[in-house]
Amino acid sequence: MKFEVLITGGSIRVPPYVAAPYCTVALLSDEKRMVLIEPGSFPAWEALERSFKEKGLKAEDITDLVISHVHMDHIFCSIFFKNAVVHVHEKYIERNYSSFGPIAGLFYPMVLNSWREVHPIKDGDVLFDCVKVFHTPYHSSDHVSLLIQTENMGRVFMPGDICYSRIEYFEYMKGYKKDDVAKFLKTISKDCDWIVFTHDLPMKVVG
Ligand code: NI
Numbered sequence: 001m002k003f004e005v006l007i008t009g010g011s012i013r014v015p016p017y018v019a020a021p022y023c024t025v026a027l028l029s030d031e032k033r034m035v036l037i038e039p040g041s042f043p044a045w046e047a048l049e050r051s052f053k054e055k056g057l058k059a060e061d062i063t064d065l066v067i068s069h070v071h072m073d074h075i076f077c078s079i080f081f082k083n084a085v086v087h088v089h090e091k092y093i094e095r096n097y098s099s100f101g102p103i104a105g106l107f108y109p110m111v112l113n114s115w116r117e118v119h120p121i122k123d124g125d126v127l128f129d130c131v132k133v134f135h136t137p138y139h140s141s142d143h144v145s146l147l148i149q150t151e152n153m154g155r156v157f158m159p160g161d162i163c164y165s166r167i168e169y170f171e172y173m174k175g176y177k178k179d180d181v182a183k184f185l186k187t188i189s190k191d192c193d194w195i196v197f198t199h200d201l202p203m204k205v206v207g
Contacts, residue, residue: 009023025048025077085119130149
């Protein structure tokens with residue numbers, strides 16, 4: 001399938017109170033499917049609108065959503081894709097969203113209840129014959145990383161929020177952090193062409 005980044009994720013910070021992270025949104029498509037890898041967050045909805053207009057896409061064209069984990073900066077825009085099957089790690093159902101807080105405890109069920117159909121995924125699953133799923137519960141219990149065999153960009157690694165920026169990636173690669181995330185990143189990034197970060201520009205891996 002063809003892979004393209006529609007929105008590069010980032011984070012808006014206005015001290016002392018406002019922090020508005022928004023994740024990278026990518027489109028994986030062929031004649032049969034239009035998959036959004038992460039629907040994205042509220043601060044980026046207008047950027048998503050622009051991108052959809054440029055490509056002549058409509059919200060109802062999206063057949064599938066793949067979610068790295070259930071945090072609002074990754075899932076908010078899922079409310080717009082009513083025809084999509086949502087692929088999310090099976091642990092998402094066990095999480096206690098009411099404990100997130102007095103507002104978040106209401107907000108999360110609103111978004112989750114908008115999902116028409118959920119396809120629970122787990123470690124080792126392969127979606128659409130090209131998206132390999134790795135359960136990487138180092139950021140949240142339901143977190144997954146993805147390795148995608150694409151038609152146009154080779155092997156695309158999406159670590160998710162376990163390593164959301166280039167700086168973090170280099171800290172791991174240079175050995176400043178030595179944990180399970182470091183081991184996982186080193187193994188997968190040896191064998192990929194691009195790393196697409198959740199909150200930073202994508203990076204071509206020079207082998
Ligand atoms: Ni997160």
